[in-house]
Amino acid sequence: MIRKALRNASIERPGKLQNAVEMILGGLRNFFLDILGKENERYVPFVGTLWLFILVNNLAGIVPGLQGAEFLDSNSPLAWDLHVLLRPL
Numbered sequence: 001m002i003r004k005a006l007r008n009a010s011i012e013r014p015g016k017l018q019n020a021v022e023m024i025l026g027g028l029r030n031f032f033l034d035i036l037g038k039e040n041e042r043y044v045p046f047v048g049t050l051w052l053f054i055l056v057n058n059l060a061g062i063v064p065g066l067q068g069a070e071f072l073d074s075n076s077p078l079a080w081d082l083h084v085l086l087r088p089l
Contacts, residue, residue: 028048029044029048032044032047032048032051046087050084053080
C-alpha cells in the first residue's frame with residue numbers, strides 16, 4: 001500500500017492514498033521524536049521499524065493460522081536481540 005501511494009507521489013496534486021500514508025508516517029515519526037527527543041533523531045527509523053515489526057507479529061498472533069510463525073523458532077528472537085544490542089551507533 002505504501003509503495004502504491006509513493007509510486008505516483010506528487011507534490012502539486014497528492015492523491016487521497018498519498019495523503020493518508022503521509023499522515024500516518026508523519027504521525028509515527030512525530031510520536032517517536034517526542035519520545036526520543038530531537039537530539040536522538042537519527043534513531044527514529046530504527047526504533048520505528050522495530051516497533052512496527054513487533055506490532056505486526058503481535059497482531060499476527062491474534063489471527064488464527066498465523067500464530068506467531070516468525071517466533072516459533074528460538075533463533076529468531078535471539079537474532080533480533082543481538083541485532084538491537086550490538087547495532088553500531
